[in-house]
Amino acid sequence: MHLVPRYKHLFNNSNNFIMAGSKHLVFLKSSLFFHTLTPPKAANFYSQTYPFTAKKLIFSTILAKPRSPIFCRKSRLSYTPHAPIPMPVSLETGEEDVIDSAELRFLRVKLEKLGLNSESCMPGQYNGLICPMCKGGDSMEKSLSLFITQEGDAAMWTCFRAKCGWKGSTRAFADGKSTYGNLSMISKVKQPYREISEESLGLEPLSNELHKYFSERMISGETLRRNSVMQRRYGENQSVIAFTYWREGVLVSCKYRDSTKNFWQEINTEKIFYGLDDIKGASDIIIVEGEMDKLSMEEAGFKNCVSVPDGAPPKVSDKDLPAEEKDTKYQYLWNCKEYLKKASRIILATDGDPPGQALAEELARRLGRERCWRVRWPKKNDVEHFKDANEVLMFLGPGVLREVIENAELYPIRGLFNFKNFFVDIDAYYHQTLGYDLGVSTGWRALDQLYNVVPGELTVVTGVPNSGKSEWIDALLCNLNRRVGWKFAFCSMENRVRDHARKLLEKHVRKPFFDVRYGDSIERMGVEELEEGKVWLNETFYLIRCENDCLPNINWVLDLARAAVLRHGINGLVIDPYNELDHQRPVSQTETEYVSQMLTKIKRFAQHHSCHVWFVAHPRQLHHWVGGPPNLYDISGSAHFINKCDNGIVVHRNRDPEVGPIDQVQVCVRKVRNKVIGTIGEAWLSYNRVTGEYMDIDA
Numbered sequence: 001m002h003l004v005p006r007y008k009h010l011f012n013n014s015n016n017f018i019m020a021g022s023k024h025l026v027f028l029k030s031s032l033f034f035h036t037l038t039p040p041k042a043a044n045f046y047s048q049t050y051p052f053t054a055k056k057l058i059f060s061t062i063l064a065k066p067r068s069p070i071f072c073r074k075s076r077l078s079y080t081p082h083a084p085i086p087m088p089v090s091l092e093t094g095e096e097d098v099i100d101s102a103e104l105r106f107l108r109v110k111l112e113k114l115g116l117n118s119e120s121c122m123p124g125q126y127n128g129l130i131c132p133m134c135k136g137g138d139s140m141e142k143s144l145s146l147f148i149t150q151e152g153d154a155a156m157w158t159c160f161r162a163k164c165g166w167k168g169s170t171r172a173f174a175d176g177k178s179t180y181g182n183l184s185m186i187s188k189v190k191q192p193y194r195e196i197s198e199e200s201l202g203l204e205p206l207s208n209e210l211h212k213y214f215s216e217r218m219i220s221g222e223t224l225r226r227n228s229v230m231q232r233r234y235g236e237n238q239s240v241i242a243f244t245y246w247r248e249g250v251l252v253s254c255k256y257r258d259s260t261k262n263f264w265q266e267i268n269t270e271k272i273f274y275g276l277d278d279i280k281g282a283s284d285i286i287i288v289e290g291e292m293d294k295l296s297m298e299e300a301g302f303k304n305c306v307s308v309p310d311g312a313p314p315k316v317s318d319k320d321l322p323a324e325e326k327d328t329k330y331q332y333l334w335n336c337k338e339y340l341k342k343a344s345r346i347i348l349a350t351d352g353d354p355p356g357q358a359l360a361e362e363l364a365r366r367l368g369r370e371r372c373w374r375v376r377w378p379k380k381n382d383v384e385h386f387k388d389a390n391e392v393l394m395f396l397g398p399g400v401l402r403e404v405i406e407n408a409e410l411y412p413i414r415g416l417f418n419f420k421n422f423f424v425d426i427d428a429y430y431h432q433t434l435g436y437d438l439g440v441s442t443g444w445r446a447l448d449q450l451y452n453v454v455p456g457e458l459t460v461v462t463g464v465p466n467s468g469k470s471e472w473i474d475a476l477l478c479n480l481n482r483r484v485g486w487k488f489a490f491c492s493m494e495n496r497v498r499d500h501a502r503k504l505l506e507k508h509v510r511k512p513f514f515d516v517r518y519g520d521s522i523e524r525m526g527v528e529e530l531e532e533g534k535v536w537l538n539e540t541f542y543l544i545r546c547e548n549d550c551l552p553n554i555n556w557v558l559d560l561a562r563a564a565v566l567r568h569g570i571n572g573l574v575i576d577p578y579n580e581l582d583h584q585r586p587v588s589q590t591e592t593e594y595v596s597q598m599l600t601k602i603k604r605f606a607q608h609h610s611c612h613v614w615f616v617a618h619p620r621q622l623h624h625w626v627g628g629p630p631n632l633y634d635i636s637g638s639a640h641f642i643n644k645c646d647n648g649i650v651v652h653r654n655r656d657p658e659v660g661p662i663d664q665v666q667v668c669v670r671k672v673r674n675k676v677i678g679t680i681g682e683a684w685l686s687y688n689r690v691t692g693e694y695m696d697i698d699a
Contacts, residue, residue: 104152134164273306312355372411439677443479446683493580551582
């Protein structure tokens with residue numbers, strides 16, 4: 001090999017060598033040379049592009065055509081390709097063309113710290129590397145595209161593996177000035193789309209071997225011919241599948257697949273759907289994830305089907321939809337929007353794995369959920385489902401695949417349902433298998449026909465002061481715990497903890513807590529009974545208390561109640577009373593509007609967590625009260641207390657011995673929304689002042 005004197009300074013490193021030709025002198029770095037012979041993987045070809053017209057470029061490692069293990073043998077250092085190279089690489093000579101600036105050296109150091117070895121990467125072009133984050137997956141594909149600016153002062157990179165997607169950018173110096181101004185401008189520098197043809201790509205009809213490959217996957221020769229599935233030959237006996245992309249009968253792009261299931265596309269070509277011409281003017285469209293699925297749909301009788309060109313994302317993006325010009329991953333949608341806008345029904349038949357479902361969601365976000373349907377792939381066994389259309393075709397046949405598409409269901413829209421979504425619950429309700437479908441008895445026979453406790457409902461309780469509202473609720477909770485084992489949370493601001501514990505223990509043990517005058521001659525509870533009662537208290541009730549000077553608001557209470565549901569499994573919540581909460585509201589909001597909003601929050605909490613809520617609200621001052629029970633409309637604040645609750649109860653006791661017994665309590669059921677669990681009416685209970693119990697009068 002002859003060495004030219006002007007390039008002697010380039011041969012200090014033994015890895016450098018030079019090849020001489022008749023017209024060009026090409027300087028090569030051995031690592032770069034063998035890089036061109038290393039079989040690139042699928043994602044490497046998505047990122048490759050022809051080099052920019054550069055003043056200082058002396059060699060480009062980007063070839064005009066992709067290679068894979070099926071293309072060339074590693075033992076060979078050169079070969080003659082079957083098809084002509086449409087765009088030759090740019091070659092220049094001259095030592096003044098070598099880029100070696102302080103910015104580039106410092107930039108390479110920064111990239112090295114990120115795991116990006118850029119020593120072999122030339123400025124002004126895209127370079128394929130193994131991603132340091134995903135390591136290229138099991139096949140160690142060079143899926144990361146690294147771009148260094150022409151001046152060598154900035155770089156940006158993207159990993160094109162669907163399960164990775166790592167991207168970023170950096171500058172050599174913080175105050176460095178780049179001709180791009182902003183690195184985001186790099187992505188805006190686009191080359192014009194290439195004009196390609198079957199001849200320029202060296203495409204030819206499928207061989208018998210590849211026909212057999214498709215036949216094993218139930219794809220007929222007629223379907224292959226209609227979709228112009230071809231092959232591209234490399235060497236003497238090596239070929240890859242070529243899926244051709246057409247628009248209006250013109251070849252736009254081509255996607256290749258080798259024997260190891262690596263995919264890549266022609267560079268600098270427009271991204272469009274595979275099979276685009278098949279949906280021109282169609283009102284119904286099927287979108288699948290791969291070319292093989294598109295061909296499978298045709299075998300089932302559906303020609304109005306297209307495939308996405310770039311596969312599926314690893315997950316649904318949590319960001320807002322980008323603008324059309326920035327939506328690079330789904331640019332094929334915007335390039336084909338004229339074909340899609342006439343469609344009134346779009347069936348998303350993507351793969352059944354998580355990336356496939358993520359693709360369906362991303363497509364629905366852009367196409368409009370209101371015109372999307374989705375498929376449910378049949379079960380393969382008790383655990384698994386078939387993954388895609390080709391699997392269903394291969395194992396179950398075209399009839400079943402057609403049935404799957406015909407039974408596509410509406411794509412779910414958050415907040416919009418039909419009754420079919422709830423048939424399981426309706427059936428369970430009918431057969432009473434959900435538990436407590438018809439409510440739980442209060443434990444008092446006098447109330448069984450009037451009021452039963454249903455999970456997920458809101459009961460508003462009111463009554464004049466000292467009528468026993470809180471005592472009655474405590475007694476009710478004790479009954480529910482005794483009958484069905486429910487647990488509860490208290491937000492009771494009017495009671496001190498020790499006093500509240502005494503009331504609950506007396507109802508549970510059925511003995512007075514103290515040996516004082518209210519206990520008459522009944523023996524007080526013993527120490528052992530107290531200890532057993534304390535265990536019961538601890539396992540049954542949870543306290544929501546604000547320990548500082550401020551008043552809690554309803555959001556604070558519901559947040560803690562939600563934690564009590566998730567942590568302790570409570571079935572009921574008591575908020576007692578309304579006027580002990582902080583009710584600050586915006587100046588523009590009336591009290592009626594505030595109460596409506598507050599009760600809506602409480603009801604949503606109850607329904608979502610299947611937790612019954614008792615909300616105690618005092619009546620406003622009764623100027624002409626004559627001793628009778630108040631009405632729910634008398635509650636201070638708003639008529640919404642009766643309008644929005646599921647059940648409304650007034651607890652009232654007689655204070656006049658001449659009217660009747662003062663130990664009797666009147667429970668007035670003033671509202672029952674669900675006729676299944678009760679009705680409007682009144683019941684009388686006897687109150688035991690010693691133990692705080694409520695009993696049926698005939699008991």
